[in-house]
Amino acid sequence: MKVVALVSGGKDSCYAMMKCVQYGHQIVALANLMPVDDAVDELDSYMYQTVGHQIIVSYAKCMGIPLFRKRIQGSTRHQKLSYKMTPGDEVEDMYELLKEVKKKIPSIEAVSSGAIASDYQRLRVESVCSRLGLVSLAYLWKQDQSMLLQEMIDNGILAITVKVAAMGLNPEKHLGKDISFLYSYLHKLKELYGINVCGEGGEYETLTLDCPLFVHARIVLEEFQVILHSSDSIAPVGILHPLAFHLETKAESVSVGGCDKMNDLHHENTGLVYEVQAENSEGCVDAKESVADVTVLTKAADDGLQISTKKEDLAFSVSCWLGASESSGLQDDLKGVLRKIEAELSGHNLDWRNVLYVHLYISDMNEFAVANDTYVKFITQEKCPSGVPSRSTVELPLPHVGLGKAYIEVLVTKNEEKRVLHVQSISCWAPSCIGPYSQNVLYMAGQLGLYPPTMTLTKGGAVAELELALQNSEAVAKSFNCSISTSSVLLVVYCSESIPSSERGKIQDKLEAFLKQIRSSSTKEGKLSKVLDHLSLYVLVPDLPKRNDN
Structure with a gap:
């Protein structure tokens, strides 16, 4: 799919773009929301990182694709977890921005975001995508933060801290530092104070200066100023204000994920920046x-x-x-x-x-x-x-x-x-779902043998599909601090009538083996306190949503 990537400048949004390319998508445009006043570094926003926004303009040249920017006119008006269209809310600025991108590049099909753990942000991106007929791609969603941070470093993301706001992080000492330099220290703070090592709790924010998608140039920060927002003795808050920077051209410029093959905008417009104006009636x-x-x-x-x-x-x-x-x-x-x-x-x-x-x-x-x-x-x-x-x-x-x-x-x-979990974004965690996965008495929506990042059926026939469907179900169950092997009372397995009779016994064997494996793993981890007897009901039906090869 052709993708517009929401970028804040942080490591997460940049790595999310890299994952999109990894799974065969094409980044054709960038979208960024910034303060009305260029002199302001940070807004009181539940949705957007704006620290370092002065440098984001360079991303268009670094990647060789257009950047669309819009000034944030709204504020946080709708504070409930599930969002509905609210005039004057800051989410409507995202809607207007992405609507303009879609107007300029009609072939865009999806939106990439760097959401890792925030349902608040993910649900708002999904809401905007739904209104615009776009697919939400959230490849970092529900990933282990320690592993994710290590992956970012290993895959060449150079990102520095531009805000710190947590116990153990000192603005004078830790602002402007590379995440690879802080990796061990962040894990030490996790052990001491339980911080999120990727900064998902607002502990810190980053600014990406280079990554593999910056095929034309990297950003060099020459000078910055540390601004202290709070001198709290326990958890001081400080931000980095850029004063001077320049672009350093890379020796070889190559196309990443088809970025140079633009059919919707003229090639001479790649790397340009467009500012989207506010439209009060939109939405x-x-x-x-x-x-x-x-x-x-x-x-x-x-x-x-x-x-x-x-x-x-x-x-x-x-x-x-x-x-x-x-x-x-x-x-x-x-x-x-x-x-x-x-x-x-x-x-x-x-x-x-x-x-x-x-x-x-x-x-x-x-x-x-x-x-x-x-x-x-x-x-x-x-x-x-x-x-x-x-x-x-x-x-x-x-x-x-x-x-x-x-x-x-x-x-x-x-x-x-x-308590409802309804993830519509495509991610690496579990398949996106038309209806929510489950509620507090665990009623789980139907799961197929889909490979989450691509939403395609796994190969290998019905037994392989069952195994992946069970893995997807277990991923959802873990979000509710339980397991399908230790908490499920009833498992209903719908089988297509196209499955040969010889395969049907293997399906039952695979189900029992999978549950036994998870139960054994839970016992070793000390998580198994009580095992409920489960009943498996097999129902033969003519067809399932992904056609008769299920």
């Missing part, structure tokens, strides 16, 4: 159109729908389907089913916020895109402020048993307190 149309669409959906007729409610102590399930004779196509069937479930929830004084998990069954996986587009427009973040429900989607022969083209079963609870 409002998207939200209004989305609300209008949902309003229309809720007014359609409900004829022919059947609903079943099964109550339990802690939760209850609601199933809804359409008779085959009433079916008028997947989109209309799904709209009708969703409306009926919403009405049933309302009858219990509940809504989509109370739904933990959704089983979506469709009659033809060729229509998955239609089903997903209809689903996500109806069950929105606005309806579920704490996070939309987890979801799995498989194909079932619904018309053969007298049903319409869509069948839904939802698990509902009256307890609205749930």
